Amino acid sequence: MIVSRRWLEALLGRALDARETADRLTMHVAPVDAVVPLHQDLGDIVVARVLEVKQHPNADRLTLCRVDAGVAGGPVEVVCGARNVQAGKSYPYAPVGAVLPGGARLERKAIRGVESNGMLCSAKELGLGDDHAGILELDTAAPPGSRFVDVVPVADHQIVIDVPANRPDLLGHKGVARELAALLGGAVKLPPIPGAGSAAPAGGDAALGGRRRAPSARGDGPARAAEPGVAAGPSGRVPSGVVDGVEVRLEDPEGAPRYMIAVIRGVKVASSPGWLARRLASIGQRPINNVVDATNYVLFEVNQPLHAFDLAKLRGPAVVVRRAQPNEKIVTLDGVERTLSPEMTAICDAARPTIIAGVMGSAESEVAASTTDLVLECAYFQPTRVRRTRRALGLSSESSYRFERGIDLLGMPESMRRAIELIIAVAGGEQREPWLDLWPQPVQEKTIFLRPERAAHLLGVATERAELERLLTSVGFFVAPKDGGSRLAVQVPGWRPDVTREVDLIEEAARLTGYDAFPDELRPYRPGTVPDAPVEQIKARVRERLAQAGFFEARTIPLGPGDGPEAVAVRNPLSADEALLRRRLIPGLVRRVEHNWANRNRDVRLFEIGVVFRTGQDRPEEWDSVAGVLTGARRPPHWSEGAKVPDMDIWDLKHHFELAVRVAAPSCDVQPARGGGGGWVAVQRGGEVAGWAGPLEADAPVWAAPLFGFEVRLEVMPPHPVPYRPLPTQPPVERDVALLVPAGVSAEAVSAVLARAAGPLLDRLAVFDEYHGPGVPAGHRSVAWHCTFRDPVRTLREREVDELLAGALQALEDELGVRRREG
């Protein structure tokens, strides 16, 4: 919401500092995103009176103007290109040396041989509009030499407020001014309308800080705005009435709980007067014509959307508020044909829709230059209905934005009166009959009880009852003590639909006091009942181990292009590339490796711990997964080793996979994967596969090293303490054996037989070499084991060990056909 500092000043009857205003609003009301100075760059421009206009001696299209700019040296001569300059009138004048909007400094120069002392300015040159055909004529009696910005009120500030969804009252200048009045002192009063005549009354706006009148207690209407009684017909009948020959029927009171229509005849549609056009321009609204501008002005002043439409275009003439019929069509103001549905409320004439209620009117019924008689609608449309309509049509407007948030149901007559006065003031015409107010089920302000004691309890500081009263009253609540002061009965004004319970009033008191006024010293607290989440502790441990192993943690997003069956689909994805929830982390990490390759990073080791998803029985399943990818050199190169460091291969992969499984899924075993693909799997005790490791396909540049990856499902199990094993005290006896292993026999199988046959004195068993080549028979390989024998309590003899080993070798030969390699 953009508000104008000057507009606020007019409502408050006092000057405001834009910066301070913004700070107060931010700290007590709603954040101000920006303060934008408007036309502050016209300080060098002065008012000048043209004394004489002559033809330029050397150019037909130029004139020479003798100009009184109020300077001591007397009148000066200025060359001018526009035709509209007349002697005796005042114009904005930029003297030599003046800085113009945009920052250029005006130089003295000769034009067609005649020296020009400064220039007379058009609206465009001053940044005040698009009109550059003529010099801007000033309707002022100010003496020559007066500062332009002091004479023409264009210098302003836009204050851009980020209005939260619960504060519709801040969508109008009056609501913002009300807050400022409470914070800075003062009262809010709608400013008189220029040209409305002395008979125009101030209306019921004087006592904004105090109690609002009940809806039924109406004052006299203004001189030109005749007010009706409320037409609250008995239930079952369609609320209806006739105003100045126009029949109005409220067939959908659910969609439009309160509906008012006025008729104004004999208007003259034209451009708005300067003050009105400037007001709208100051908040970035483009002036359209006097009638539309008047309704927009009221919209931005009191936050009441109004709709004026052309009576001559109404069939009937009738205004019927009803649900739209299926597939009913309307061409809206923007020239687009829209199809309505019965979910929407339409304002129709005797035949067809003329307005989509609360959203936009039709092009046909729009106020045009030919319009003389107006129908003026002031309504409350049901917020949910407007929101659904807006969403269904993909069409929003300043009006729909406000109706969705809820306008002041009780303040509507005041808005209607203001709008009628303003239209008549700027466009002429007359209101011959009171407006019609269809309100089948009138409501009153709601009352909420506030316990000062509860406020003190929740806010943590003692709060005086009188102070609570003062704070609430300052923004328009009506407060009456009850039960000897232990409770306050608080009447909520119609513009605050957000205030529905006691705590909302406590918030009002807190923010008006200022959050910064509350102390912030730590007080004692009781420890909570919730244990620290085990999964977070496990994740932290896994992260630490993989980072220690040389992996960087990556973060990828769980949305991707899909990586197989059972992927959970997003119904409304942003793009096809992010349409499915990931089943695995690996594909995302591979894309990250490709990104690194694209940046010429050859050595890449990444891991991620993240959520993965899969379709499930009733609803999708999700769990945490751990994955890593690795490619490039096995270790950083060092100058002392000269030659290139070897690249990582499947054995580096296996080690890191085992590491990850050990820390992230300790119940799993790593086994070679079945089927020809190579790689390994992590298998749970029940046989279920919970992880995989192997080489990966990727879009790799020629210089890239092979890429490997692993992934395993994170187990959340209570950690158990590691038991201590006594350190050996006896010396080991060591033996190396090279064995000829036939094809089809695995190292694991050989180790198992060795361990079993040698018995418990075989303490450690480790493969240290594999050899193919001379001396190894075809269909075999030579694998060497380092065996460590040890007895925990006595020193082993060499003989003993030799016997144990011989027995084990015999078992190997018998069971697996594995023999010792000789030589």
Place this chain on the structure above:
Amino acid sequence: MRDLLAALTELRERLHEIPQADERRLQDLKTEILGRKAGALTKILAALPGLEPAAKKQVGGAANALKRDFEAAIAARERDLKRAPAAAAAGVDLTMPGRASWTGGLHLVTQVVNEICEIFHELGFTRAVGPHIETERYNFYALNFPKDHPALDAQDSFYLGGDLLLRTHTSPVQIRTLERYPPPVRVVIPGLAYRRDPFDASHSPVFEQIEGLAVDEGISFVDFKATLATFARRFFTADTRVRFRPSFFPFTEPSAEMDVQCQICGGTGCAACKQSGWMEILGSGMVHPAVLENCGVDSERYSGFAWGMGPDRIAMARHRIPDIRLLFDSDVRFLAQFAAGAKGGAR
């Protein structure tokens, strides 16, 4: 035999060369004397079987003794060379780079999450987590969002069919925690949240969030302010200025936004803070009584506060990262910058 003994005596002389040998010379000596095939001492030992028993014993004894001496001297010299190359060999350039192994590290955002959770741990908060796929009830309604709140627009959330969606904040875990544990509850809830914002310099469809919740008897606005201000001063610097200002969230009342003094300009105003001198750090407030009631907690007896913050943005602000996509690119050059710890480096 005499030849052999003379050869051994000659060889023994060469023991003196070993303590002076550099790495290469030592290798040569090793090969020359102990080499498996052509080593001088190896040859003598190989000749032993051809000698008569007495000579064999004499020569064998001397040769084996010499072998042990050589082995010991070489091993000692090797140790010396490894320990202090400069001491032995002048001219070694000690400015040459050392030998490295690969180092990895935690993602900056993880480190920031850990730091934040750690500070709140000091203030009595434990971590709680919950599912990423949520129902509208947990994500919205139990948190007091009205049925037709604009946040429920499909354009803002990723829907998965029915009333399931990817959580738009980690706040639903507030509800799950209050349903499961009796007050006092003090938890922080780290995790991913999802919103339908396309990637650009300051938005991503997925982001990290830390939600916090404290519920007990007698928790007040002062406790709320104190806890979060204390966090800010511990996370940033002890003299960081903090301010609270009104805001609106359906699940808190009063609602507040907490700003800290801009970490880039120090509060004087810069482009990063839109000249305000302040940085928005978290949205917060006193838990709305309707939220407590939705979880079966007596809102007259208990009160509390809650907040939510974005570690991605906090990391970006503190480390001056201009584009949120850098956090998701996983470029190892980026990751390596923070691998040794996001904090604690020299300025």
